[in-house]
Amino acid sequence: MTTSIAKAPAKALPVPTGETQPFWDGCRNHELRIQQCSACGHYQFYPRLYCTACMSEQVEWVRASGRGTVLSFTVVYRPVTKAFAEEVPYVVALVTLEEGPQLMSNIIECDPEQVAIGMPVESVFEDWSEDIAVLKFRPVLA
């Protein structure tokens, strides 16, 4: 479920905040963490101080299954900056996690043309530095 890709791209490293640090700590250990409300059971991402369903402060970090489906995607042919140039064409997607929350990611380890809406995917982590690993997804092999 995890793999390490030894690449040192000249991309801007995400800067964790106090609120998001537990997520990034999880990523560093190649583990996808999201928040769950202890009061109502609601799962949420990105991390927040309160539960968006019931406004409870009792939001806890839990390990997500890492499984999800492609909600939508695009194959990018014109990179946003030079740092992404060698990856063209690359897939930017929205993924709906099994637990409910949706997030943006890349779908990797596949032919971009084979990505489809509804495709099952699983989490995979790319190590960008000693502290930062970036959450990505790859197709679940049938």
Place this chain on the structure above:
Amino acid sequence: MESLRGKVAIVGAADTEVGVVPQLSATQLYVNAAKRALEDAGITKDEVDGLITCNSFVEPYMYHAEMIAEYMQIFPRYCLNVATGGGTTLAILHHAAAAIASGMCHTVLITMADNMLSGLSRDRAIEAMSTAGHAQFERPYGPPIPAFYALIAQAHMHAYGTTGEQLAAVAVACRRHASMNPAAQMRDPITVDDVVNSRMIASPLHLLDCSLVSDGGAALILTSAERARDFPHPPVYMLGVGEGHSHEHISQARDLTTSAAKEAGERAYAMAGLGPKDIDVAELYDCFTPVVVIELEDLGFCPKGEGGRFVEDGRIELGGELPVNTHGGLMSHCHPGHPGSMFSVTEAVFQLRGICGPRQVKDANIAFVHAQGGIMSTHCSMILGKEVG
């Protein structure tokens, strides 16, 4: 909630030169637009007691509206700088109407401009393109701005069978209208084949599914309906206005194929006491072709999922069922960033005045204007008419 219906009118409207305008700075474009709108309204700057702007990306000021007031030596009692991305124009009109109706001020000057084409250094142009999206949860994935909208387009195609050719019909219609507008930046007609054969940027969006990068500005003068009859041009009344706001980041959107344009439109129709069938001309935000398709659905011009079929066969072109973006839109008239929708409003005013020459919609009495900002995030709809009644 007391209705703003018919309480406020646009009595001055003007565009600067648009497209490639290297001879004017961003601030100069704001002031040039303002001067033209004051002249159109036949008033002096001393009669302005409310001033609203949006900040310039190229030449920002911490207190931008105050900066423009200072530059022009206007001393307003109401001064506001608004920012809701591409939706800013109509949000500003909404604020201006509320300020006039509540007596905070009598005569509002709205001026918006930028020179995204000529005014940016290479580094700042890259910054403009690469700083969209959530810094931790979107930008690491490398989405250029078209990719955000491509996610919406792909979802719409999957759900409703919308085709690339249908999206292209939006660009074709805008270009046809621009070909009849001497002010437009891009005037050579294009075909559906031209669009779908242009370079793929972020699938399913091709280069010609994307709007322009431009310089330009526009300004409006608003006042109360009671005072509006004392100006050189017939007033254009604000009959309905409504907003809808659903998210900031597309990855947090509650729905990819139905936007908060639905709430914005419903609120505007309810205030105006009008419906989609009453609209003679529509100026809809068109930063990318799929946006128009989704707006047509969410604003009730066709059922959800029918937008792709609706834009085919010249239905949104002049002479069609609902002429859309008669000036050429962001696709072909100009797109200087946040001010983009100002040109939708000035065009609606010019259509209702009946002065648009070859691109005039016959018997245009009611115009619909819609703007959105962010990535389908913040929406404002406005219905304008020649008569209050």
